[in-house]
Structure formats: structure tokens, C-alpha cells
Amino acid sequence: MAPDSLAAALTATVLAVLAAVLLSATWDSGTGVRRAARRTATGVLCLITALAATGIWINRQVDTITTWSALTGQTTTAGTDPPPATHSDTGGQLVTLTVTGTASGLTLPVHAYLPAAYRQQPTARFPVIEALHGFPGSPSSWLNRLAATRHLDQEIAAGRMAPTVVLFPPQTPNTLLDTECTDLTNGPKAETFLTVDVPAAAETHLRIRADRAGWGLIGYSAGGFCATNLALRHPDRYATAASLSGYAEPGITIGDGTEHTLNNDSWRLRHLPQPAIALYLSSGRADRQAHQDAETLSHLAHAPLTVTTSYVDGGGHSMAVWEAAEGPAFDWLSTWLGRPVD
Template sequence: MAPDSPVLLGLLAALAVLAPVVTAVVWDRGDRWRRSAVRAGAATLCLVTLVSTVLVAANRQAETYPSWADLFGTAGAGEAVPADPRSAGDRSPGNFTTVDVAGTASGVSLPMLVYLPAAYDADPATRFPVVEAFDGFPGSPRSWVRGLGVATYLDSEISAGRMAPTVVLFPPQTTDPALDTECTDLTDGPRMETFLTVDVPAAARAHLRVRNDRAGWGLIGYSAGGYCATNLLLRHPDRFLAGASLSGYADPGIRVGDGSEHTTNDDRWRLRHLPQPPVALYLACARTDVPATRDTSALAGLAHAPIDLTTTFLAVGGHNMQTWRALEPSAFDWLSSWLAAPSVRQ
């Protein structure tokens, strides 16, 4: 029974409901000292079962700790991820595979989940455009699969012709589920920016039939991943043509270690003080998500040519999976409209 298991969640929820009933039954049992001990134990049971239920529910939503090894820090850096994380009843035309990313440049080596469109096997001579997809924190690449149903959306948009067949990479953004890197090269931690912008593309080009040119590469992310998509796009316009941020923000909100969280890793500072690159940027959020709306509006107000900017605001919604599911199809369609098409020449 994994820490994100629905069985575990159901068991804890049942205990959380039962605990107050038990507390009411035993509250006045026993003499003075025994009654005090029983009351303290019953109150503790109520608190523990409630908190445990909330934590498991949050973990199930974010996929932060999919195994006990991840939770207790005993999982190896190169531990395999499921070849297809969907349930047997949730399979669709596109397929999942995994690619081991050797951290030649970053020193970080991790397995990466990859979505392959149905056309990938049907057209063995074709090279496909690529999107790197980033999750929030806490979270994991599998949040895209279960929380956001990404395969269903991709299959639907591709089948409808609104999106070209595209390879989507879901690389890890940290070496430790408890460590928030914000896709940066931490001075005293993993060099995740280098991993995501050098090692991941190198692994994809070595093991997959993907386009080699900048015109065929894009980025997308939600929440912290939205910041990653925007920041890496602005920092590496030679590698990526377009990026889409869903409820992202303008700065990493962590200490990088070199002060860059206040300068070159702050996208507002970058847009004010550095030349703006020729990229396409999509910024979207719900207006009722105040922090995301504030930062999205600030970035939109600072961006200008040669950046090609598109913004989308939902009237209602929060900083949650429901909002990102609503924004997801149009964001992928927008990315596909910018990226070069599948080709036998790349």
C-alpha cells in the first residue's frame, strides 16, 4: 500500500470519522486520572487521523511521494519510474516510455517520463516537435498524468487536429521531493537548470526521434513549473522557441545561493534590464488567484517586441488542478501553433 494509495486514503478517512465517535463514547470513562489519560489519547487520535488524512490526500493530489522509499529518502536517484503510470482502464492512443537522462553537464542523472503520440510508431522516419512539461512544488511528473489527465488531453487535441503530434517530456525538477529547486542551478544543491536545458534535450535527441532545431522545442508548466517555463525560456532563447505558463509567478521565491533570485532569475528584473529575446510567451491564470494574477500582469506589462505575448485570464478559479485542467488544452494548442511541424528532415 503506497503513501498515495486510494485504499490508504479511504482507511484514514474512515478512522478520522470514527475517532470522534470513539472519543464521545470514552470521554467520561474511568476515574479522574484514567479519564484524563483517556481524553488526552482520544483527542490525539482525532488530531492524528485528521492530519494524516489531509496529508495523504495532498500527497495523492501532488504525487510528491509515490512510494515509501521516496517518503523516507531511501529511493535511489536512478530508481525506475513506471513505464506507463496510467491505470489499465485509462489507456489511450498515445504511449508512455521512460528515458534515462545521464547528467553529463549537470552531474544529475535521473529517469524521465515521456509521452509519445500515436504517430510516433506509425511514422518511423519522422522527427517530432518537443515540449518539456514542468510540475508544481510539491509535485512530481506524474502529477501531469493523474492530476491533469495530460494523456487524454494530448490524444484529444492531436486527434482533432488542433495540435500536431508532439513528444512531451516530463523531467524531474529536483533530486529530492522535499527540495524546491525552482529549476535553477542551486549554489549548494543540484544544478537543475543545466539538467533541464542541456542534459534533458541531449537525452531526448539521443534516444528519441525529435527535432534538433530550436523551432521544434517548447516549454510548459503550472505553478512553480509555470515559473520554470517562463524563466528557462527567457534565459535560453537559443534552445527554446515558445513557453506557456499556467498560474506561474515572476521569481523563484527561494534562495538560489548567488543572489540571482533578485536579478537574473527574477523575470521582472530580467525584462526591465536585459534585451528581450525573440520568443513566444503564453501567460494564463485565474483572476481570482491573486498572486498569480499579480505576477502574470506584471510580466505582461513588461514584455514587448521581439517577445510575442499571449495572455489568458479565467474569470473564476484558484491555484489548483481544476484551473490547470481548464487551461491545459488551449495552452498545448498554442504551443503547437508556434512549434515547427513533424518533419523527415530534422
């Protein structure tokens, strides 16, 4: 029973209710010190079970902690269990690669969505998008809460998106550690894993394009910052990136001060030459910080950098906004990426 499962959530809820019943039933039992001790113990039990139930239900919404070991902050592959693959003739399917990062030192599993055309065109090589999750979150957030495979099937089947391989990598080996997809000083080298090790493994095991015209990024929330930052830092690897409610700066301490300079998108656009890439910035209009940051980056951009903005009316910083935005974002990315080639 995983900590993000419905069974765990229901069990925790039942325990919280039973604790409340126990508190009520024993409130007036005993006398003196025994009564006080019993009330204290059952009251604490009520608090603990209520907090546990609340935490588990919240975790189900963001798919952050999917193994019990992740609760202790241990290095883990949490959030990497894929849902059952789709085997229909018209839909894509999921496979899982174990990426042994020779450059980053990280070894983590990465899910890969293979479009139906991947099976139907056995000699073709396909464009690739790396999809980055938020914090807290995991690759499972894309696959479960955002139903990414269903949206990809729909957009490709409708002809709004070319058949594309989409990778869902974790950007931290520890679900309690936010890397913002950077190489942390004295910490995991998430940027190196995502920009060197993941592409190398994917190009080895999958039929995909290896040129920059075939590679793009997408992310939501912290993953939105990841997408724009990695594209700006590695224009030789990525041609385009889409940010759903992302930010202009990382919001963490990297350890070398680059959160204020080289890993700060606003600073880069003000002080460094702008690369020839295309960015798509989307957010809910009510998501004040993400909307403001998108406007800032858009106003700072100039040729050869291209920036397109798209805003959802209302909507805060939520999965509902990101699910509404992901289809158009994938379609937009596809217009900037190269097509499948033999």
C-alpha cells in the same frame, strides 16, 4: 500501498473514525490519573489519525509524495511511476527514460508521451515540449490530475496541435525541496538537468528534433515560472514557452542572489536584451498574483520577444483552471514550434 493511493486514503480515514469511536467509548472509563491518561492518549491518537487522513487526501490531489521514503525528505524518484501506456491505434503512449545527468549529477526517470504518429511515421522526427509541474507536485500531477495524455490525444486528433513528443521531467530529486528549476547553490542543479541532460537523453533515445525551433516548454504554478524563466535564459534551446498561473520571480532563495536578478523574469525584461522567443501567459482572473505577474510581463515585453495572454474568467490557483487552460496552451505552443520532419 503508496501514500497517494486511494487505499491509503481510505485506510487513514477508517483509522481516524476508529480513533474517534475509541475516544468516545473510553471517555468515562477509569478514575483519577488513569482516566486522565486514557483521555489524553486517545485524544492524541484522534488528532494524529485525523491529520494523517487529511494529509493523505490532500496529497492525492497534488501527487507530491508517491513513496513513503519521500516523507523523510530523502532523495527519491517520487512521482515517476507512469500510468499504463495507451496502446490504441489513434492514441499516444507513455514510455520512461532514465536520464543519467552527466552535467547536473542528477539521475532521474523522465516520462515521455509519444503521439500515435510516432509509430505511424517511423522516419519522422518530432517537436518536443517539456512539461514542468508545480510545487508541491510531481510529474504524476500532469499525468493523473491534469490528464495530459488525454488532452494531447484530443488536440492532436482534432488537428489543433501537430504530433508532438511531450516530456514530463521531475525538477527536484527531493519532493520536499523546491528548486524552481534553478541551480541551487550547494543544492541540486535542476536547471542544468532540465536544459542540458534531459534534452541530451531525449535526443539520444527518441526520434525528435534537435534544433531550437523544435523545442518548447509548458508549466503550471511554479512550473509556469520555470517555463518562462528557462526560455528567457536559454533562447538558444527553446523557441517558445507557456505559463499556466506562473509567476514573475522564483519565490525562493537560490543562494547567489539571482532570485532578484538573472532568475527574476521582471528584472530580465527591464535590464537585459529581450530574446526572440514567444511566451504564452495564462491564469484565472481571480488568481491575483499570477494574473498581476502576467500583466506585468506582458507590459514589459517588446520586440523581438512576443507575449500572448489568455485568462480564464474567475478561477483561482487550482488544478481546474490549469486543466481548462492546458489544451489551448498546447495548441498555441504548436503554432510556434516546427512540424515533424523526415
